[in-house]
Amino acid sequence: MAGNGDVRTRRVTQREIARIAGVSQATVSAVLNGSTSATVRIPPATRERVQRALEQARYVADPAARRLAGLGNKILGVFTYEPAMSVETVDFYGPLLTGIEESAERLGCDLLFLTASPVVGGRRRLLDRRTRFRLADGCLLLGQDMDEQEVAELVAEGYPCVAVGRREEPSIPYVGVDYGALTLELLTRARALGHRRATYLHADRQTPSALDRVEALGRATAGGVLDVRTEIVTDDDLERAARDAAGRGETLVLCENAFTAARVGSALVDDDTVSVAALGETEGHAVAGRQVSGFRLPRTRMAHEALTLLHRIIDGEAAPAKRHRLLPGRVEPGETLRAADGASR
Amino acid sequence: MAGNGDVRTRRVTQREIARIAGVSQATVSAVLNGSTSATVRIPPATRERVQRALEQARYVADPAARRLAGLGNKILGVFTYEPAMSVETVDFYGPLLTGIEESAERLGCDLLFLTASPVVGGRRRLLDRRTRFRLADGCLLLGQDMDEQEVAELVAEGYPCVAVGRREEPSIPYVGVDYGALTLELLTRARALGHRRATYLHADRQTPSALDRVEALGRATAGGVLDVRTEIVTDDDLERAARDAAGRGETLVLCENAFTAARVGSALVDDDTVSVAALGETEGHAVAGRQVSGFRLPRTRMAHEALTLLHRIIDGEAAPAKRHRLLPGRVEPGETLRAADGASR
DNA sequence: CTGAAAGCGCTTACAG
DNA sequence: CTGAAAGCGCTTACAG
Numbered sequence: 001m002a003g004n005g006d007v008r009t010r011r012v013t014q015r016e017i018a019r020i021a022g023v024s025q026a027t028v029s030a031v032l033n034g035s036t037s038a039t040v041r042i043p044p045a046t047r048e049r050v051q052r053a054l055e056q057a058r059y060v061a062d063p064a065a066r067r068l069a070g071l072g073n074k075i076l077g078v079f080t081y082e083p084a085m086s087v088e089t090v091d092f093y094g095p096l097l098t099g100i101e102e103s104a105e106r107l108g109c110d111l112l113f114l115t116a117s118p119v120v121g122g123r124r125r126l127l128d129r130r131t132r133f134r135l136a137d138g139c140l141l142l143g144q145d146m147d148e149q150e151v152a153e154l155v156a157e158g159y160p161c162v163a164v165g166r167r168e169e170p171s172i173p174y175v176g177v178d179y180g181a182l183t184l185e186l187l188t189r190a191r192a193l194g195h196r197r198a199t200y201l202h203a204d205r206q207t208p209s210a211l212d213r214v215e216a217l218g219r220a221t222a223g224g225v226l227d228v229r230t231e232i233v234t235d236d237d238l239e240r241a242a243r244d245a246a247g248r249g250e251t252l253v254l255c256e257n258a259f260t261a262a263r264v265g266s267a268l269v270d271d272d273t274v275s276v277a278a279l280g281e282t283e284g285h286a287v288a289g290r291q292v293s294g295f296r297l298p299r300t301r302m303a304h305e306a307l308t309l310l311h312r313i314i315d316g317e318a319a320p321a322k323r324h325r326l327l328p329g330r331v332e333p334g335e336t337l338r339a340a341d342g343a344s345r
Numbered sequence: 346m347a348g349n350g351d352v353r354t355r356r357v358t359q360r361e362i363a364r365i366a367g368v369s370q371a372t373v374s375a376v377l378n379g380s381t382s383a384t385v386r387i388p389p390a391t392r393e394r395v396q397r398a399l400e401q402a403r404y405v406a407d408p409a410a411r412r413l414a415g416l417g418n419k420i421l422g423v424f425t426y427e428p429a430m431s432v433e434t435v436d437f438y439g440p441l442l443t444g445i446e447e448s449a450e451r452l453g454c455d456l457l458f459l460t461a462s463p464v465v466g467g468r469r470r471l472l473d474r475r476t477r478f479r480l481a482d483g484c485l486l487l488g489q490d491m492d493e494q495e496v497a498e499l500v501a502e503g504y505p506c507v508a509v510g511r512r513e514e515p516s517i518p519y520v521g522v523d524y525g526a527l528t529l530e531l532l533t534r535a536r537a538l539g540h541r542r543a544t545y546l547h548a549d550r551q552t553p554s555a556l557d558r559v560e561a562l563g564r565a566t567a568g569g570v571l572d573v574r575t576e577i578v579t580d581d582d583l584e585r586a587a588r589d590a591a592g593r594g595e596t597l598v599l600c601e602n603a604f605t606a607a608r609v610g611s612a613l614v615d616d617d618t619v620s621v622a623a624l625g626e627t628e629g630h631a632v633a634g635r636q637v638s639g640f641r642l643p644r645t646r647m648a649h650e651a652l653t654l655l656h657r658i659i660d661g662e663a664a665p666a667k668r669h670r671l672l673p674g675r676v677e678p679g680e681t682l683r684a685a686d687g688a689s690r
Numbered sequence: 691c692t693g694a695a696a697g698c699g700c701t702t703a704c705a706g
Numbered sequence: 707c708t709g710a711a712a713g714c715g716c717t718t719a720c721a722g
Contacts, residue, residue, distance in 0.1 A: 011479070011502070013715060024693045029717060041691065058472065063480040065715035067409035068698045073477065074461055085439075085446040094435065101430040104460040110477055113456040115449040116419055127403065132418065132455055134356070135408040135480070157356065358699060369709045374701060386707065410699035413714045 012057045020053040021046075028054075032061065067135065074109045076310060077136030081123045081143025084113075091284075096142060096164060099303025107311050112136045126150045133159075138314045140164065140306055144207050148172060162310040164302055166208040166326065173313060173323035175306040179209050182295050182329045183216035183279055187226045189331060190252055194340030195275065197227045198252035199245040201260065204232040210256070213279045217254075228254070239267040246274045251340040254278070258285035261292050265336050276336045283332075293334030298327055357402045365398040366391075373399075377406065412480065419454045421655060422481030426468045426488025429458075436629075441487060441509065444648025452656050457481045471495045478504075483659045485509065485651055489552050493517060507655040509647055511553040511671065518658060518668035520651040524554050527640050527674045528561035528624055532571045534676060535597055539685030540620065542572045543597035544590040546605065549577040555601070558624045562599075573599070584612040591619045596685040599623070603630035606637050610681050621681045628677070638679030643672050 014032075018025040023046060030042055031050040042050075053059075063073045078084075078100060084093040104111050117124045117131045123143070125131065127150050133139045138160030141151060148169040154161055155171045166176035190198065200217055202210070217228045229250070233241045242253050242264040252275045253268070255261035261278035265287030268274045276287070282294030305325060312318035359377075363370040368391060375387055376395040387395075398404075408418045423429075423445060429438040449456050462469045462476045468488070470476065472495050478484045483505030486496060493514040499506055500516045511521035535543065545562055547555065562573045574595070578586045587598050587609040597620045598613070600606035606623035610632030613619045621632070627639030650670060657663040 015715080025715090026694080026717085027692060030692085033717075043691070046691085060473075060476065060479065062413070062715050063477045064409040064412035065698090066717080068407070068413055068700085068714090069716040069718085070698065071717070073480075075457070075477070075480075083446055083450065085442040087443060090439065090443075094430075094439075097430040098432060098435075101428055101458070101460055104458075105428065105464075108461045110461045111458040112420070113446070113449075113458065115446055116453045116455045119450075128405075131405065132408045132420070134405065135418075135420075360699080370699090371701085371710080372708060374699095375708085378701075388707070391707085407699050410714090411701080413698090413716085414700040414702085415714060416701070 011062075012059050013062075014059070017050065017053045017057060017059055020057065021050045023050060072137045072314065073135070074107075075112050075136045076104060076107075076109045076307065077112045077114055077133040077139035079114045079117070079124070079126060079133060079139055079141050079143075081141075081145055083115075084142065093142065095299035096303040099300035100140065100307055102300075103304045103307035107307065109137075109307075109311070114139075123147075127153065138162070138310045140303075140310055144205075144209075146207075160310060160313040162306045162313065162323075164306050166212065166324075168208050173309060173318070175302050175309060175325045175327065176209065177297050177302065177329050178326040179212040179279065179329075180216040180219075182331060183213050184220055184225070185331045186277060186279070186293075186295070186337075187217070187220045187228070189333070190275070190277070190337060191226050193275075193337065195226060195252045196340070197248075197250045198229070198254055199241070199248075199250050200228055200230040200254040200279075201233045201238060201241050201245075201264070202230065202256045203234070205256075213256075226252075238263055242267050242274075242276075246271055251275060252277065252337070256280060258282040258292050258294060261285070261294065261336070262287050265290075265292065272338075275338050275340070277334070282334060287336055290335035291332070293337035294332050296330040296332050298329060302327055356407075357404045358407075359404070362395065362398045362402060362404055365402065366395045368395060417482045417659065418480070419452075420457050420481045421449060421452075421454045421652065422457045422459055422478040422484035424459045424462070424469070424471060424476075424478060424484055424486050424488075426486075426490055428460075429487065438487065440644035441648040444645035445485065445652055447645075448649045448652035452652065454482075454652075454656070459484075468492075472498065483507070483655045485648075485655055489550075489554075505655060505658040507651045507658065507668075509651050511557065511669075513553050518654060518663070520647050520654060520670045520672065521554065522642050522647065522674050523671040524557040524624065524674075525561040525564075527676060528558050529565055529570070530676045531622060531624070531638075531640070531682075532562070532565045532573070534678070535620070535622070535682060536571050538620075538682065540571060540597045541685070542593075542595045543574070543599055544586070544593075544595050545573055545575040545599040545624075546578045546583060546586050546590075546609070547575065547601045548579070550601075558601070571597075583608055587612050587619075587621075591616055596620060597622065597682070601625060603627040603637050603639060606630070606639065606681070607632050610635075610637065617683075618685075620683050620685070622679070627679060632681055635680035636677070638682035639677050641675040641677050643674060647672055 014025045014028040017028045028050055031047055067073050114133055123145055141161055141163045148167055152169045152171050163172050163174040167174045220226050221228050231241055245253050253264050255264055255278045257280040258278045261276050262285050265276040269288055278292055278294035281297045282292040285292040359370045359373040362373045373395055376392050412418050459478055463473055468490055486506055486508045493512055497514045497516050508517050508519040512519045565571050566573050576586055590598050598609050600609055600623045602625040603623045606621050607630050610621040614633055623637055623639035626642045627637040630637040
């Protein structure tokens with residue numbers, strides 16, 4: 001069968017090293033692994049002889065064999081529910097990938113990107129016969145639209161995973177961003193600028209971080225910070241909904257992300273009485289030359305923390321209580337959130 | 346030893362499936378592998394029973410065991426001599442990564458990024474005890490500054506590799522860009538615009554593609570297309586060398602890449618008599634709002650072709666003659682290469 | 691201190 | 707048609 005042929009390459013094994021050094025294969029293994037067992041103490045002379053043979057023959061352990069024998073390989077899996085390096089998604093994934101690569105290098109780990117997993121219904125299947133994450137010591141999970149049940153199964157089996165982004169399912173370790181705190185901070189700022197009533201336009205996604213934002217808006221309303229109406233809109237309805245909000249005399253339209261905020265901003269560009277802000281990363285997004293107000297998310301750091309957490313879990317060093325982290329972000333004041341009276345900020 | 350502990354997770358094996366289905370483990374393997382041997386013909390009834398057990402127990406083959414048993418794993422290694430996903434290098438590697446991910450998905454392969462290999466003297470070591478590319482069926486090699494000898498050793502051992510970028514060492518398969526043809530095309534264009542004498546400022550790197558450019562310039566000079574002087578400059582000397590060229594009455598300064606071209610362009614921005622062009626990718630580079638003249642390189646396609654070639658070599662399907670490919674690029678006319686008389690193009 | 695042996699999960703001739 | 711057996715390269719108790 002093509003693509004499945006014998007790919008063994010002639011290479012140096014421990015047996016060969018043993019022959020050269022005049023010891024047993026088990027001794028070579030012991031030298032390599034720093035004499036694990038307390039009983040095993042190899043005399044310096046033997047050790048050196050083996051080391052020399054190792055160097056000379058350029059021995060490299062076969063990771064498959066190590067793995068099969070029950071050892072870790074310092075390989076971390078990366079599972080993305082959608083392509084991560086494509087032109088469309090690089091905005092979101094790019095900073096994460098930067099952090100992942102950096103951390104992997106620092107931790108001395110290789111990265112297995114599970115690009116082969118079949119895409120069913122627009123997202124990759126994690127639990128599939130063809131998914132090979134088991135070669136990795138553990139796996140990082142990236143993507144908005146994650147099947148938490150699947151991940152929970154994996155975790156229950158004892159396989160180390162860490163999600164990037166908050167998860168509901170309590171068994172799943174994650175590193176996310178504190179959208180609740182960011183949302184509240186932005187609203188507080190809006191209030192200081194004179195805003196009293198706002199509308200949040202969203203697509204009603206049920207991801208944890210989407211829910212965090214809605215929940216924070218509710219708390220802000222209840223707490224008297226700002227009176228926020230929420231409205232579920234489709235993509236086609238965005239501009240209409242924004243104009244309606246303006247018609248009701250609201251002075252602020254909040255959007256789920258920079259893209260929708262930019263569209264709303266464009267639709268209201270002639271209306272100085274309405275501000276716009278996104279409850280998401282807005283770097284590089286502008287309306288009529290004005291930086292969109294919103295958040296700065298520490299994406300590279302998230303990746304870094306997630307990989308570090310994964311590494312700890314693999315090492316059995318992460319107490320369950322430390323498996324959930326929300327990192328703080330920063331509010332980007334931007335230029336589309338202005339004073340409520342229409343004056344420039 | 347931390348980080349090296351037992352990472353086996355309790356999982357379903359063929360033996361377990363065999364027990365459920367009431368057959369031998371070997372039969373399970375035969376069913377899974379589509380009855381390779383001609384002698385093996387499993388009756389539909391048995392096959393179905395096994396299939397059901399496989400589904401029900403969510404069997405996933407252990408890639409390490411498959412590998413050890415001599416089969417391919419559909420894992421392609423990616424070795425980059427420098428970080429590929431960092432902010433500094435994403436310009437160069439980004440389009441390559443896009444192509445790599447796409448192709449891997451299409452080929453049904455996972456990607457092993459060898460981020461763990463130790464960096465010695467500013468670049469990653471390929472042949473090192475810690476390098477785990479052997480887990481992959483083959484390996485893609487990315488980076489300007491490649492130790493061809495090392496790679497040749499790997500190839501000689503029978504390990505499938507493909508380099509991105511032309512290589513001198515004839516045993517190394519590669520997919521590169523035809524810098525020679527691009528350089529000639531740009532010079533021909535310059536001649537049509539009235540240029541007769543130019544200087545090429547370069548750092549005297551000895552990479553194959555750097556040499557291709559110099560060689561093409563030599564041919565162009567010998568062939569009477571354009572009289573090109575070449576000058577080796579350090580980074581600090583760039584502006585001085587460019588002004589000298591102008592002083593000698595040359596009308597065109599050629600640079601190695603868009604960054605140096607932009608610097609030269611800035612230094613000569615007041616001098617309408619001197620044009621600037623880069624013998625490299627210039628997308629997104631401008632001087633005083635003018636797109637830098639140069640090349641458009643098919644980086645995504647290169648990655649795609651390289652991965653496809655690697656896949657073929659692994660399958661034993663690539664005739665040695667087909668292991669070297671130079672793809673055509675496109676000359677980007679840009680706005681910094683103007684008519685030699687200083688008029689706008 | 692060191693070697694022989696079992697076992698990790700799989701494939702692949704080879705007997706029945 | 708199906709099972710028993712050897713072997714891939716490694717680790718790890720366990721005997722000597």
